[in-house]
Amino acid sequence: EITVAGTKDTVTMVEGMMNELTESEVAEAIDVAHAAIRELLTLQERFVSQVNPAKVEFVAEEPVGTPGLVDRVRQIVWSEFPAIHSVGTKQERGEFVKGLRERATESIVSPTLAEEEAAALTEEVKAAVESLLEEHMRKEILERGVRLDGRRPEEIRPIxxxxxxxxxxxxxxxxxxxxxxxxxxxxxxxxxxxxxxxxxxxxxxxxxxxxxxxxxxxxxxxxxxxxxxxxxxxxxxxxxxxxxxxxxxxxxxx
Missing domain, CATH: 3.30.230.70 (GHMP Kinase, N-terminal domain)
Known part of the structure; x- marks a missing residue:
């Protein structure tokens, strides 16, 4: 018993249970399932062409928070992100990002602000750093095929x-x-x-x-x-x- 999900170009998920099989037999089963997926997608595309639905334009909401804050944080941390790929362990990468958050906070949050206002702005800076890191990770994977720890998409961690x-x-x-x-x-x-x-x-x-x-x-x-x-x-x-x-x-x- 095996469940396979995917697109026309690739398989995105495999789940199932089976008796002991060779790798070639499992790969053959996935290929058979992928061929069926492509047939279903072709049928869906034919249905869409007949219905011809109107696409709804997506309009992103304006971010809530301090205007221009993300751009200010970007100027501080964006050029530092490439160095994270050479950092060894996950814990060390966490410390690296923590250092970037602290640097951005020191540069943006003024010590003259009231305590509550400073705390709220600090949280905004933290969220901006995390959002920019996600943007960097996605950009590196799509454009260079490199994940945060330096692995290629097809590479697995040591077992x-x-x-x-x-x-x-x-x-x-x-x-x-x-x-x-x-x-x-x-x-x-x-x-x-x-x-x-x-x-x-x-x-x-x-x-x-x-x-x-x-x-x-x-x-x-x-x-x-x-x-x-x-x-x-x-x-x-x-x-x-x-x-x-x-x-x-x-x-x-x-």
């Missing part, structure tokens, strides 16, 4: 996988891609006694494989309440479970 990292568990693995890490831990149980009982209106039985996905706020530097699993955790856990359960051995083998 490293280790197993048996926790000595007192039934099994463990540590997956690292760039600065992102995921720790997996497995607990074995009895085939019948520890299986989850499913008792629903349309489904009943036992579920012998359960995957719990935990994404605490501190893992991305956030400070917020830790409560029940979020929609993100449930959705990601479902995808991870589907990717693994196809290769699980059956009851007779394990």
């Amino acid at each position: 490293n996988c280790r197993v048996g990292v926790l000595p007192r568990t039934h099994g463990s693995a540590l997956f690292t891609r760039g600065e992102t890490q995921s720790l997996g831990v497995i607990t074995l149980g009895a085939a019948r006694g520890d299986a989850q009982i499913i008792d629903q209106m349309m489904l009943d039985g036992r579920k012998r494989f359960m995957l719990h996905y935990n994404f605490p706020p501190f893992s991305v530097g956030e400070v917020r309440r830790v409560g029940s699993p979020s929609r993100r955790s449930i959705g990601h856990g479902y995808l991870a479970e589907n990717s693994i359960k196809c290769i699980l051995p059956n009851d007779e083998e394990f």
